[in-house]
Amino acid sequence: MKSNGSVFAYLFKPFRFIAGKESLFIGLAVLALLFVLGYWSNTHFNGVLDAHYVCLTKQDQAWVHAVYQLVAWFSLVMVLYPMGRIFSSSSVRFIDMAGTLAMARFPLFLLALWGFNPDVHPCMEGINPFDTEAVMSILGDKVGLLVWTGLFSIAVVIWYIVVLYNAYSVSSNLKGPRGGWSFATGLIISEIISIVLLIYIL
Amino acid sequence: MLPCNCPGCRSVLKVRCLVCESCGTEVSGLYSLPVLARLSAEEQDFILRFVRCSGSLKDMAKQLGLSYPTVRNLLDEIIEKINHHEE
Numbered sequence: 001m002k003s004n005g006s007v008f009a010y011l012f013k014p015f016r017f018i019a020g021k022e023s024l025f026i027g028l029a030v031l032a033l034l035f036v037l038g039y040w041s042n043t044h045f046n047g048v049l050d051a052h053y054v055c056l057t058k059q060d061q062a063w064v065h066a067v068y069q070l071v072a073w074f075s076l077v078m079v080l081y082p083m084g085r086i087f088s089s090s091s092v093r094f095i096d097m098a099g100t101l102a103m104a105r106f107p108l109f110l111l112a113l114w115g116f117n118p119d120v121h122p123c124m125e126g127i128n129p130f131d132t133e134a135v136m137s138i139l140g141d142k143v144g145l146l147v148w149t150g151l152f153s154i155a156v157v158i159w160y161i162v163v164l165y166n167a168y169s170v171s172s173n174l175k176g177p178r179g180g181w182s183f184a185t186g187l188i189i190s191e192i193i194s195i196v197l198l199i200y201i202l
Numbered sequence: 203m204l205p206c207n208c209p210g211c212r213s214v215l216k217v218r219c220l221v222c223e224s225c226g227t228e229v230s231g232l233y234s235l236p237v238l239a240r241l242s243a244e245e246q247d248f249i250l251r252f253v254r255c256s257g258s259l260k261d262m263a264k265q266l267g268l269s270y271p272t273v274r275n276l277l278d279e280i281i282e283k284i285n286h287h288e289e
Contacts, residue, residue, distance in 0.1 A: 005267070019269035090278045096271045173275040 012162055015100045015170040024095060027102025031069040034108055039065040041115030046198055048072045048191045049157060051111045053149070055123035067201055069105075075194035076101045076164070076187075083186045084172030092172045100167035107160040111153060120149045161187070206240045214240070237287045245280050252277065 009016060018026065038045050042059060044052045045068045054060075077098050084092040114120065119142050127134050139146060168183050169175050208215055217233040238246060255261040263273045 015269055016272050017267065017269055019271050023269075090274065093271070096269075170269065170271050170275065173271070173278055 012159075013166045013170070014103065014163075015096075015167050018103070019096045019100055019170065020093070021095060021099070023099030023103045025099075027073075027099050027105075030106050030109075031073060031102055034105060034112060035062075035066045035069045037109065037112035038068065038115075041112050042121060043112045043115035044068065045072060045108060045112075046195075048075055048187065048194045049161075050191075050195075051108065051153065051157075053115050053121045055125060056118060056121045057123060058125075064202060068198070071194050071197045071201065072105070073098075073102050075190040075197065079190040079193065080168050080172075080183070080186045083182050084168065084174060087178055087182045088172040088174050090173035096171040097168075100171050101164065104163045104167040105160070107156050107163060110156050114149065114152060117145075119145050122146070203243050204235070204239050206235055237284055240287050241280065241283060245283070248276060248280060 005017060015023065034045060037043070039062050042054050042056055044050070044054050044060070044065070046052065047068075077094075080101065081092070081094060081097045084097060122138055122142065124135070124138060127138065129135065136143075164187070165179075165183050168186070169179050172179075174182060206215060207213065215235065217235065218230065220229045220233075221227070238249065241249070251262055251265065252259075255265065259270060259273050259277065263270045266273065
């Protein structure tokens with residue numbers, strides 16, 4: 001019954017050991033750091049599941065990146081907390097859900113750090129994506145790097161979703177099919193809400 | 203650990219005989235195992251800790267090095283198991 005704090009557990013299920021106020025403080029630090037790294041590396045986390053490397057000539061103001069983080073967190077909590085309350089027979093604390101869902105965004109650090117490489121920010125604005133010659137002239141010898149960037153992003157996003165699920169599962173004591181489908185539904189709804197909110201705010 | 207299930211058919215076992223170690227008296231009958239005895243060793247340990255912590259899940263979480271919701275989830279699982287055994 002004692003805690004088994006393996007590296008795997010800390011990377012995928014840190015909420016087994018950290019929740020409540022502690023997770024909220026760490027989670028807020030995660031959001032703040034993501035905002036700073038996202039701004040410096042011009043990586044736009046514009047949605048719950050979104051990360052885009054924008055052309056370096058197009059730099060948004062810092063507050064935009066702060067809004068990205070707050071909207072993504074708000075959308076997740078506002079959807080998954082009620083879902084936990086509805087579908088779980090356990091008592092679900094708001095502070096656990098809010099803290100763990102904020103903390104669960106830590107895998108996105110890797111995408112923000114990857115964004116410091118200027119070669120992963122191709123400027124494709126105004127280019128017809130079906131015009132292969134024009135696209136290839138912009139991408140040039142960066143194609144290999146961009147393919148790796150795509151694969152790396154998929155791996156990080158999968159890791160992020162697994163951590164998000166564990167945050168939801170631990171906070172609401174939901175697992176199995178009921179935990180799976182309620183989480184998947186909640187995640188899709190929160191992604192839509194975050195995109196709508198960002199369109200409305202920005 | 204007290205065996206609770208039949209190794210042949212997995213049905214719940216009952217107590218047929220109890221013995222006094224000091225005088226050798228045997229009491230025979232057909233007694234049901236108490237619900238707590240039918241839990242695993244880990245679950246029994248959890249309940250003992252829970253009682254020693256005066257039912258404080260926060261204290262238990264500190265002792266076990268686990269988060270509060272993890273400990274609460276473990277307790278919920280045990281409650282569910284006890285309810286299932288009592289049915």
